[in-house]
Amino acid sequence: MTYLDHAATTPMRPEALAVYTAVLATTGNASSLHASGRRARRVVEESRESLAAMLGARPSDVVFTAGGTESDNLALKGLYWARRAADPARRRILVSAVEHRAVLDTVDWLGAAQGATVELLEVDGLGLVHPETLEAAIRRDPASVAVVSVMWANSEVGTVQPVARLAAVARRYGVPFHTDAVQAFGQIPVALGGDGPDAITVSAHKIGGPVGVGALVVRRGLVLEPHTHGGGQERDIRSGTLNTAGVAAFAAAATAAGAQAPVEAARLAALRDDLVRRVRQRVPTAVLNGPPLDVPAAGRAARGPGTAGGASTSAAGAFPDGLRRLPGNAHLSFPGCEGDSLLMLLDARGIECSTGSACSAGVARPSHVLLAMGAGEQQARASLRFSLGHTSRATDVDALVEAIGPVVERASRAGALAGTSGG
Template identity: 50%
Template sequence: MSVYLDNAASTALVPQARAAVTDAWRLPGNPMSLHGAGRQARRLLEESRETIARCVGARPSEVIFTSGGTEADNLAVKGIYRARRAADDRCRRIVISAVEHHAVLDPAQYLADREGAELVLLPVDAAGRVSVEALRHELSEHAGEVAVVSVMWANNEVGTVQPIAEIAALGADYGVPVHSDAISAVGHLPVDFAASGLSALSLAAHKFGGPTGAGALLLGRDVSVAPLLHGGGHERDVRSGTQDVAGAAGMAAALDHAVRSIDQHTAHLLGLRERLLRGLGELGGITVNSQPDGLPGIVHATFDHCEGDALLMLLDARGVECSTGSACTAGVASASHVLLAMGLDRAAARGSLRFSMGPDNTDADIEYLLSVLDEVLDRARAAGMSSRAAVL
């Protein structure tokens, strides 16, 4: 039996998106060309833009197509920082949460290392929730120096949902643009760009049943951004490059389906999550790190006296695919910066797994996971004790 429980990493292409991509691939035209084929491609591109805008409470003109979430995050962080600093050299501070995805954390660090930015990390509590008071203090002390604030809508590892409206309101009070990496939230939670008060928001198609390599940055019309790519002046002169019409069409179809089905999918995922949590509680020696009010499809847990990588491989051998929630650099496993920021020690952080469920998962999937987990834990703990004994 094969059970896929890594939907937070990537989801299967839904039939609606597959059909949209396939149909678009049949079109030969460049959407910037003036002939009939070009106009047909352009029409499909703009219809896709309108669908995406409708699904996330934005204007079509605010949807900037990108190659995915990482590019959208980089465009927001680097682009807004550079535009703000060009307008006022005092604007050098970049304020992000300590639990951001590396697609935000790394470009912010790049700007600090290469372009004189001052990086400020907002602390989080034990649930991974950002301190709004810390942001308030930062803005009250340095409002004239802050170029951009970036706080994710929902955390990709533990599923914690951030108080985005409150954060965006603070930014507006102090005249500072606020961006949110909403890549884990769009299609899974109600997201309304206009109502949020954000200046910019990133999304990626493969997180909600769309194709990989397709994403978007929602960008307010009054927000200045220095482009990362220069060329033909596509996408409001913010993101040059011939648009991927098929990717946009697939993303629009997947998002439309996800938004229309969100209540049904949420109820289904909450039922699966509750069954998994009950089963984990019966096993013992497990601490759940995800919150009841977080993303409905994520259960993140720490397993006492286990290495997450060992658990991952043992489960994979039994047909269960999940994630450790940790990063690997040069082949050496390291503890997740998200878990460390939440106050977990390195041993606990390295002994954690993320199970992320999608609409296609069933009760049978959860039952199978629980049926093999007890044995897997015994083997992982035995391996861990053997390793420690060998070291001693």
């Protein structure tokens, strides 16, 4: 098997697996007052301290959850309800048009069921939200904005957002800023810090921890209304018995990922660049989506909002310093092919990746991320995401390169036949 879907989930790291199995073998509810409970509580609090240190936060800022989706829900619902309760005029929610469904579906529900007004922030052809775009949206009526949410790094095309600059804009107007950092954490520096966001979503299984545990990191003083009630765990923000083994393994995975991050980022970026270069040699029509591999320094041109593949406009200062694309991300479109067909043909050859589209009730839909970036529907349907991780090796790239030419040729023939038959 050649696994190129680390952005979906990545294998558990040996360090995390060892901790996970050791703690699973013990008994203790971290809310209990006897010896077993106190031992479990110590494990939880030491893990909280470890994660907080990595995230530039206080231990009390870290609220453990069941994963990224719950953390996004808790942040957006909790902030919206609390801000609206303090001032009923605060009903606007600003989110980027390229968010994960965990954010988009949450704010859609708040709009349909809770009276929120949801506004999507436009992105440019690279998938970037420009600080000027956010400022213009807030400035129209600052008193009505409840919360802003822009993901740290895009889960499909890997674009790294200028989070510090976006958070600074929101802070100037007194609006809380949340970011879904599920894809970014463990690959690039992510921190609450003095200039960072007010709330950060992270998840364990994306960095080599177990499925079923995550965290919402909340700046001290920020008020959230809880959406689950019960035993009052996690500062009464998220009630429920703590997943002690999962929390411990999360911290172990984060520690390992953090220690290896600088070297690992360079290694994955080199592998990624080799993958893109060689795939495009085999399939010259393939299109790389998102930031180019050789992103210029801030101030060079980037495609303007909604014009993917179109005319260039100035993007001075659009990119933050450092990485502009996640090091393990390669997102490619193959004109004339259906992404689902490509995926299944590669899967038959033992190569696992993902499409750039979501599938609901058996109906394939074009990637909302690429559509928001200005791509046409055909390009949005013809995409694959190859994502590398800590177990990726050069042999994985070799396997893909060997297979991609025949697979694209076969998928193109199938697409042509479907077109001529009206299918």
